[in-house]
Amino acid sequence: MTDSPLTRLRPGELAGSLAGRQDIDVVVGVFATGDGVCGGRGAAALGAALGVDVAELAAADPDFDGSQAARSVVVLDRPAGPLRIVLVGLGSRVESAHALFDAALAARCRRAVVSTLALESSGALGAVAQGHALGRWQYRRAPEPTGPGAAIEIVDDSPADATVPLARAAVIVRATAWVRQLVQTPANQLCPNDFAAQVADFAGQLAPETVTVTVWDAATLQARGFGGTLGVSAGSAQAPLVVELRVDGAGPTTALAGKGITFDSGGINLKRDAGELGWMKSDMAGAASVAAAVIGAAALGRQAPVIAILPMAENMPGPAALRPGDVLSHPGGRTTEVLDTDSEGRLVLADALGWLAAQRPAHLIDVGTLTDSGGLGPGFWGCWATSSELGAAVVDAGARAFDRGWLLPLPPPYVSMPVSHVADTANICPGVPDTGQLAAAYLRTFVGEVPWVHIDNGSAAWLEHDAHPWPAGPTGTPVRALIEFLHPASAFADGD
Incomplete structure (x- = not known):
């Protein structure tokens, strides 16, 4: 509650x-x-x-x-x-x-x-x-009522008006709780269609006049070149889709993308760790965080334009599943040789980034549970950037929002490491341990000259064990950082 x-x-x-x-x-x-x-x-x-x-x-x-x-x-x-x-x-x-x-x-x-x-x-x-x-916060089973919980009274002697910080806190808490609820939901109750419906419903509740939600079906994905999303979902009985969120306004456009894999078995490269498989329902935490951040920022009053692309799919083995060695095409025509079907999150994000970069936004941020977040552990999300200014702004927003991240280096030699003889790039580097840095290096090739930040929340979005101050389970990170970036508390206080 x-x-x-x-x-x-x-x-x-x-x-x-x-x-x-x-x-x-x-x-x-x-x-x-x-x-x-x-x-x-x-x-x-x-x-x-x-x-x-x-x-x-x-x-x-x-x-x-x-x-x-x-x-x-x-x-x-x-x-x-x-x-x-x-x-x-x-x-x-x-x-x-x-x-x-x-x-x-x-x-x-x-x-x-x-x-x-x-x-x-x-x-x-x-x-x-x-x-x-x-x-x-507690996970709510569907039949349970969702009425208001018990009151929280904060003793405070500040001379400032309490209305602004408490109103903002209420929106941020609601957005974070929504993410945690979805990430905890069993995968058989949150297929891509269910996920898309939840996003539309939440936007209708929190920002009904400001956020436009559009769902792209598989035919639209084919027409727009989303070969990564179509390929990842090929082994599943659940059809893939993309949810597009838009906030209209004046000024530069912020574009976001989020990985929405509602269950990740690893595909043909099936995961070997049964314990890890048990929480792969959480592999959609990136898309949930982006959706909640866009909707939350709009509810708080963001006026500048935002566009978010959320590819949603299920990664399963099956008769039509993506095979190691297959080649996929992304928006703009760039191709990937899939050497590991369990490195699927970067394939769907490559679709979203390629499509968004072509729209020429002012800056571009993607979020996905891809790896170990750069080895930072459960207390931080890691990020990599082509713009040190944008990277610093995102990390600073996280610090202000009690949702900490860390900017990590992305040296140019890493970008050329994924090599393929049959495609423009490959989704892993054979013989090299896969890391957040290598995943970022792969994604960097899809954004062109648009200032870009990649956030990997893989070690922080779902905790297998308690990690002070968070209990085991979903945390909602980095939704609070993204809300602060999209609509800072200072702007909210000014009524902007």
């Missing part, structure tokens, strides 16, 4: 809010020091409201040390009834609002929340609201 009312409390209102209530989680941050643990401004506010020593409560738990991954729950007995206090570690100090986003997310509060975390840093209201709302 994430569709929760987000409100601000002033410190002087805290005692009244807690009076007589038992069905809430009260969240407070605790710091680690050389002498143990100590409370900050939130602990002081909670102490004044309840007459308790928060540091003393924290010290009573021998396993709680105030480190950034620490969490403890204390049940406080009161005349009005028991009250649950969730203590979260903040380390030695709060260096940025991102630390408070992480702490709120890690609090994992599923009930109503009263949080004092925003008192620990200025301008942290939106970060804390997002963290708490995303921390209570």
Whole structure:
């Protein structure tokens, strides 16, 4: 549940809010020091409201040390009834609002929340609201109701108006939750047609007047030269398609592409790892993130034009499946020799990039779960760029949105490494371990001179195990970074 009312409390209102209530989680941050643990401004506010020593409560738990991954729950007995206090570690100090986003997310509060975390840093209201709302996310089975969840109240003493950051947080949380819901959905319940319908429905809910959704069928893909998407889907009973999203407006056009493989068996090069196969329903996380970002940015008020192309297909073995050694053609006529059918995501993105580059956008961004995200682990998505300025802008947007990425190098020699004797290029380099850098090198040949960034969210979009502050499962990354890039918080605050 994430569709929760987000409100601000002033410190002087805290005692009244807690009076007589038992069905809430009260969240407070605790710091680690050389002498143990100590409370900050939130602990002081909670102490004044309840007459308790928060540091003393924290010290009573021998396993709680105030480190950034620490969490403890204390049940406080009161005349009005028991009250649950969730203590979260903040380390030695709060260096940025991102630390408070992480702490709120890690609090994992599923009930109503009263949080004092925003008192620990200025301008942290939106970060804390997002963290708490995303921390209570749960997968919803289709029959379950989707009504509003329990309220999240953030104690904050900033003089600024709370309306803007909380309204923005509500949209971002909803977009992120939508991505996580789809990525978690079993593949037999989210074939390409289902995925396309979900995108259209979400656009109709969140930005009905501003986002145009068009679905291209297989015949249209054939006519437009999307041989990569058609080839990848050839072994599946599910027909491929492309979802096109458009936002009209004045100014330079931003183009995006997202990998939408609703299930990836590896094709003829079948994956050997049964554990990996079990979560290959998540291979559409790139397309879901792009769709949610475009729709979310439009809902927040983006005025400049956007076009997004989302190829959707299922990669399966079968009588008509793509074979190693086959050659595919992409928009514009460029061809690929498919040496590994399990490197299929770059084939569908090559279609989208070739088509979009021909439209001459101002800049072009693609997202796909292709590899290990450049070896950055679960905390970051990796990206490669032909424009250092654009790459830096995308990474900076992620930093502001608590959705971190890292810009990695793409030396020119890598671009010439995929070699084929029967096509313009190949989708892997035989004898060379496949990496995010090599996948980016392949894709770079389809964008021409258009400034371009490739985001690989392969290690961060789905977590096999808990990785603080995220639990195992879908994270929604990099949707928050893309929303911030498409429509920065500063523009939203100005009413642009």
